[in-house]
Amino acid sequence: MALAQSISPVPVGPGTTxxxxxxxxxxxxxxxxxAAAGEDIVVTGxxxxxSSSAQVKRDANQIVDSITAVDVGKFPDANIAESLQRITGVxxxxxxxxxxxxxxxxxxxxxxxxxxxxxxxxxxxxxxEFSFDVLSSNMIQRTDVYxxxxxxxxxxxxxxxxxxxxxxxxxGRSGLHxxxxxxxxxxxxxxxxxxxxAATVSYANPDKTFGILLAxxxxxxxxxxxxxxxxxxxxxxxxxxxxxxxxxxxLTGSDPRYPVxxxxxxxxxxxxxxxxxxxxxxNVSGSxxxxxxxxxxxxxDGIYSKFDVSGTVRRLDNFMxxxxxxxxxxxxxxxxxxxxxxxxxxxxxxxxxxxxxGRLTNNGVNAKVDHxxxxxxxxxxxxxxxxNVKWTPADNVELRFxxxxxxxxxxxxxxxxxxxxxxxxxxxxxxxxxxGLPAISYDNDIINDPDRMRLHYMGIxxxxxxxxxxxxxxxxKWDIDDSVLKTVSMGVSYTERKKINRSxxxxxxxxxxxxxxxxxPAGLLQDYEWGKLxxxxxxxxxxxxxxxxxxxxDYLNDPATLAIPTNGRTPEQQAxxxxxxxxxxxxPFGVREQLRGTVNVRERLTAAYVSMQFGGERWxxxxxxxxxxxxxxxxxxxxxxxxxxxxxxxxTLQYTYGPATAVSVRNGYVNALPSANIKYNVxxxxxxxxxxxxxxxxxxxxxxxxxxxxxxxxSVPLSSGGNPNLLPFRSTNYDVxxxxxxxxxxxxxxxxxxxxxSDFLELQTLPVDRFGRVFQDTRTRNGQTGTIKGIEVGxxxxxxxxxxFASGFGVTGNYTYVAxxxxxxxxxxxxxxxxxxxxxxxxxxxxxxxxYGVSARVSYNWRSDYLRNCRDSQSRPRNRSAYGQLDFSLSxxxxxxxxxxxxxxxxxxxxxxxxxxxxxxxxxxxxxxARYNFGVRAKF
Numbered sequence: 001m002a003l004a005q006s007i008s009p010v011p012v013g014p015g016t017t018x019x020x021x022x023x024x025x026x027x028x029x030x031x032x033x034x035a036a037a038g039e040d041i042v043v044t045g046x047x048x049x050x051s052s053s054a055q056v057k058r059d060a061n062q063i064v065d066s067i068t069a070v071d072v073g074k075f076p077d078a079n080i081a082e083s084l085q086r087i088t089g090v091x092x093x094x095x096x097x098x099x100x101x102x103x104x105x106x107x108x109x110x111x112x113x114x115x116x117x118x119x120x121x122x123x124x125x126x127x128x129e130f131s132f133d134v135l136s137s138n139m140i141q142r143t144d145v146y147x148x149x150x151x152x153x154x155x156x157x158x159x160x161x162x163x164x165x166x167x168x169x170x171x172g173r174s175g176l177h178x179x180x181x182x183x184x185x186x187x188x189x190x191x192x193x194x195x196x197x198a199a200t201v202s203y204a205n206p207d208k209t210f211g212i213l214l215a216x217x218x219x220x221x222x223x224x225x226x227x228x229x230x231x232x233x234x235x236x237x238x239x240x241x242x243x244x245x246x247x248x249x250x251l252t253g254s255d256p257r258y259p260v261x262x263x264x265x266x267x268x269x270x271x272x273x274x275x276x277x278x279x280x281x282x283n284v285s286g287s288x289x290x291x292x293x294x295x296x297x298x299x300x301d302g303i304y305s306k307f308d309v310s311g312t313v314r315r316l317d318n319f320m321x322x323x324x325x326x327x328x329x330x331x332x333x334x335x336x337x338x339x340x341x342x343x344x345x346x347x348x349x350x351x352x353x354x355x356x357x358g359r360l361t362n363n364g365v366n367a368k369v370d371h372x373x374x375x376x377x378x379x380x381x382x383x384x385x386x387x388n389v390k391w392t393p394a395d396n397v398e399l400r401f402x403x404x405x406x407x408x409x410x411x412x413x414x415x416x417x418x419x420x421x422x423x424x425x426x427x428x429x430x431x432x433x434x435x436g437l438p439a440i441s442y443d444n445d446i447i448n449d450p451d452r453m454r455l456h457y458m459g460i461x462x463x464x465x466x467x468x469x470x471x472x473x474x475x476x477k478w479d480i481d482d483s484v485l486k487t488v489s490m491g492v493s494y495t496e497r498k499k500i501n502r503s504x505x506x507x508x509x510x511x512x513x514x515x516x517x518x519x520x521p522a523g524l525l526q527d528y529e530w531g532k533l534x535x536x537x538x539x540x541x542x543x544x545x546x547x548x549x550x551x552x553x554d555y556l557n558d559p560a561t562l563a564i565p566t567n568g569r570t571p572e573q574q575a576x577x578x579x580x581x582x583x584x585x586x587x588p589f590g591v592r593e594q595l596r597g598t599v600n601v602r603e604r605l606t607a608a609y610v611s612m613q614f615g616g617e618r619w620x621x622x623x624x625x626x627x628x629x630x631x632x633x634x635x636x637x638x639x640x641x642x643x644x645x646x647x648x649x650x651x652t653l654q655y656t657y658g659p660a661t662a663v664s665v666r667n668g669y670v671n672a673l674p675s676a677n678i679k680y681n682v683x684x685x686x687x688x689x690x691x692x693x694x695x696x697x698x699x700x701x702x703x704x705x706x707x708x709x710x711x712x713x714x715s716v717p718l719s720s721g722g723n724p725n726l727l728p729f730r731s732t733n734y735d736v737x738x739x740x741x742x743x744x745x746x747x748x749x750x751x752x753x754x755x756x757x758s759d760f761l762e763l764q765t766l767p768v769d770r771f772g773r774v775f776q777d778t779r780t781r782n783g784q785t786g787t788i789k790g791i792e793v794g795x796x797x798x799x800x801x802x803x804x805f806a807s808g809f810g811v812t813g814n815y816t817y818v819a820x821x822x823x824x825x826x827x828x829x830x831x832x833x834x835x836x837x838x839x840x841x842x843x844x845x846x847x848x849x850x851x852y853g854v855s856a857r858v859s860y861n862w863r864s865d866y867l868r869n870c871r872d873s874q875s876r877p878r879n880r881s882a883y884g885q886l887d888f889s890l891s892x893x894x895x896x897x898x899x900x901x902x903x904x905x906x907x908x909x910x911x912x913x914x915x916x917x918x919x920x921x922x923x924x925x926x927x928x929x930a931r932y933n934f935g936v937r938a939k940f
C-alpha cells in the first residue's frame with residue numbers, strides 16, 4: 001500500500017523551502033480497513049496536515065513545531081495566529097476577537113521573531129511586533145515555530161522564531177491547478193454578514209523546471225466589542241469628605257481622623273463602551289520558480305497586504321476626582337463605595353465651600369459625565385518582495401544568495417469628541433453593582449438630557465508610521481562523506497531597517513472648550529441605545545449620545561461658537577482668544593505635526609555564522625555560532641516644556657512648549673550567539689533531543705526614540721516616550737525533549753526548557769519628578785534579571801487501526817507549565833511582578849473526525865491568568881483572568897471538487913476579564929461575541 005501525501009521540508013534559510021535529507025524515514029500509518037493490497041490510499045485533509053506537521057517535527061535538526069495547510073489554499077483556521085495557538089507552548093492575544101499576536105513559552109510578541117519565507121516583513125505596528133491579522137491564511141502553506149535556534153536562523157527571538165512559508169508551484173503537482181473559496185463571516189454581536197473570498201492558481205510544467213503561483217483574497221469583517229472598564233486605580237491618601245459630628249469635613253491624607261491607615265486605592269474612572277469596526281483586508285501573493293539545469297534554481301516571490309480597520313466608539317465615561325465624599329474601604333484598602341459631589345451638596349452645605357474655597361476646583365463640584373464619540377482608523381499596507389538563487393556547482397556544494405526588500409505604512413486618522421456636564425446631584429460609585437461589575441447611581445433623565453450637555457475636550461489626530469527594510473544573505477554549505485562531520489555551513493548577511501513614526505494632532509488646542517461651559521444645539525445630538533451590554537444583570541445607563549462628526553466640527557469651528565465667553569474671559573478677551581485659535585494651521589481642530597512625538601530609528605545589522613552538522617549511526621547534531629553587530633541611530637526633536645497650566649473649570653493639564661531642536665543618539669553593540677543541538681534515536685521511533693543556545697531580543701524600534709510627551713490631570717500628571725540607550729534582552733537557553741512516533745500521524749512528546757534572562761525589556765510606568773510635580777512616566781526600560789522554566793507535553797493520535805466508522809476519529813492536545821522569577825526593585829510597587837504575558841498554565845485540545853466526506857474538529861484553548869503589564873495605569877499591575885475558548889470547524893465534500901464549510905470561533909461567547917494588583921480591583925470586562933465563517937470551496 002502506498003500513502004500518497006505532499007510534505008514540504010523545513011526551510012533552513014531565507015527564501016528557500018529545501019532542507020537536508022531526512023535521517024529517519026517516517027513510518028506509514030496503518031492501512032485503512034478494507035483497503036486492497038497495493039491500493040493507493042490518498043491521505044488528505046486533517047490527517048495529511050497532522051502527518052506533515054509530525055514529519056517536520058521528527059526530521060528537524062532542532063526543536064520545532066509546525067502547522068501545515070490541509071490543502072493548497074486551505075490553512076486549518078481563517079487566522080494564522082488561531083492555528084498557532086494549537087502548538088505546544090503558544091498562546092495568542094486577540095484584537096476584536098481575532099488572533100493578532102503570539103506568546104511563546106510565556107514570552108510576548110516583542111520577544112518572538114516572525115519571518116515570511118525566511119525574511120523579516122515590515123509591520124504597521126509602532127514597534128517590530130508582527131500582526132498576524134494582516135495576512136490571510138489561504139496563501140500560507142506552512143508555519144514553523146523554532147524553539148531552539150541554529151546559526152543559520154536570524155537572531156532576535158528569545159521566545160521563538162516563527163517562519164511563515166507561502167505556497168509555491170514547484171512544491172506541488174505538475175500541471176494547472178486552482179482553488180477558490182466563496183463565503184462570508186458573521187459576528188453575533190454585530191448581527192451582520194460580510195464577504196470572504198479567496199483563490200489560488202498554480203502551474204508547473206511536466207518536467208517541473210518552471211512554476212508560477214498566484215494567490216489572492218478579500219475579506220471584510222463587521223465586528224463589535226462591548227466593554228465595561230475602570231481606567232486604573234490611584235494609590236495614595238487622597239482628600240476625602242467625611243461627616244464628622246454631622247458636618248461635612250474635608251480631610252487630607254495626613255489628618256489623624258482619616259478613616260483608614262496606610263494607602264488606599266480609588267478608581268480613576270468608570271466607563272461603558274461599544275466599539276463597532278469594519279475590518280477590510282486584501283492580500284495578494286505570488287512566486288515564479290525556474291530550474292534551467294539540475295544545479296540551478298531561481299525564485300522570485302512577493303506578498304502584499306492592505307488592511308484597513310475603521311471603527312466607531314461610543315462611550316459613557318466618568319472621571320472621578322478627589323475629594324471623595326463618604327468613601328468606604330475594605331481590608332485591602334480598596335474603595336468599595338464613594339460619591340462624587342454635585343451642585344446639590346454645595347447648595348446644602350455653603351459653609352463647606354466657604355471653609356475650603358482655596359482647595360477645591362469647579363466650586364467643589366466633581367460629579368460629571370462625559371459622552372465620547374470616537375472615530376478610529378487603522379489604514380495600513382505592507383509588502384515584501386525577494387529573489388533567491390540556489391546553485392550547486394558540485395554534488396556536495398550548495399551556494400545560495402537571497403535579497404529582499406519590505407515596507408509598511410500606516411495612517412491613523414482619528415477623532416475623539418467629548419461632550420458632558422457637571423451634574424446637579426451627588427452620585428455614588430459602587431464596586432459591586434451587580435453581576436460582579438461596578439456601577440454608578442446615575443439619574444438617567446439628567447445624564448441623557450441634551451439641554452444639559454456642554455462642549456468639552458476635542459482631540460483630532462492623524463499619526464503616521466513608515467517602515468522600510470532590506471536584506472542580503474549569502475550562504476554556503478559543504479557536505480562531507482565518510483566522516484562524523486557531515487556538513488559545514490557558513491554565511492554572511494546585512495540587514496537595514498528604518499522606522500519613522502510621526503505625530504499629527506491638535507493637542508495645542510484640544511482644550512479650546514474644556515470646562516463644560518458652551519452649550520450644544522440639541523439637533524446635533526442623537527441617542528444611541530446600548531441594548532444588552534456585556535450581558536445582563538448590571539446597572540448601566542440605557543443610552544449614550546452620538547453625533548454627526550462633520551456637523552459637530554463645523555459647529556466647533558464656527559466663529560460665533562468660539563465667541564461665547566468661557567473660563568472667566570470677558571467678551572473682548574474671548575474674541576482675542578478666538579482669533580488666536582482660528583489663526584492656527586487648519587483652525588483649532590486641524591492637525592499639526594508635533595515634532596516632539598517624532599520617532600526616527602535606523603537599525604543596521606551585520607552578521608556572520610558558521611555551523612557544523614555531525615552524525616553517527618543513531619545520532620546527529622549541530623553546533624555553531626552567529627556573530628552580529630547592531631548599529632542604531634535614533635533621531636527626533638527636543639521640545640522643552642515651558643509652562644504647565646490647570647484648565648479652568650476642569651482638572652486637565654495644559655502644556656506649552658519651546659522651539660523644537662533636532663537631536664540624535666547613537667547606540668551599538670556586538671553579540672556572539674553560540675548554539676548546539678543533539679538528536680539521538682533511542683529506538684526506531686523514539687527520539688531524544690537536547691539543545692543549548694544564547695539568544696537576544698533587540699528593543700522594539702519605536703522604544704528607541706528620543707521622543708517625549710506629556711499629559712494627564714492635576715491628580716495624575718503623565719509623561720511617556722522613548723529610550724534610545726536600551727540594550728538587547730539576553731537569554732541563555734537549555735532544552736531537552738523526548739518524542740515517540742507511534743505512526744506517521746500519531747506521536748507523543750515531552751520537553752523541558754530553562755531560560756536565564758538578563759537586561760529584560762518591558763514597558764514600565766514609574767513615578768518621576770518633573771517640573772516640580774510627580775509624573776507617572778511610561779517607557780521601556782532595561783534592568784530586570786530572572787529565569788523562565790517549564791515543561792511541555794503534547795501529542796496527536798489517529799484511531800485509524802479501529803476500522804469502520806470509528807477509524808475517522810482522532811485527538812490532538814498539549815499542556816504547558818511555565819514558572820518564572822524576576823528580580824526587580826520592589827520598592828517601586830507594593831505587589832511583586834513576574835513577566836508580562838506569562839501564563840503559568842496553558843492547554844488546548846481537539847477532537848476531529850474525518851471520513852465519508854465529513855471533516856470536523858472541535859477545539860478548546862485555555863490559558864491561566866497572567867500579568868499583562870507590571871506597571872500599567874497608576875503604576876499598578878494589570879492582570880488578565882484565565883480564559884478558555886471553544887472553536888469548531890465542519891466541512892462536507894459534495895463532490896471530489898466541491899466542499900461546503902462552517903467554522904465557529906468562541907462559540908460559547910466567553911468574556912475577557914482584567915484586574916489591578918488584586919482580583920477585587922476590577923479593571924475590565926469585554927465581550928467580542930462569537931464569529932462564524934461559512935461558504936463553499938472548489939478545486940480543479
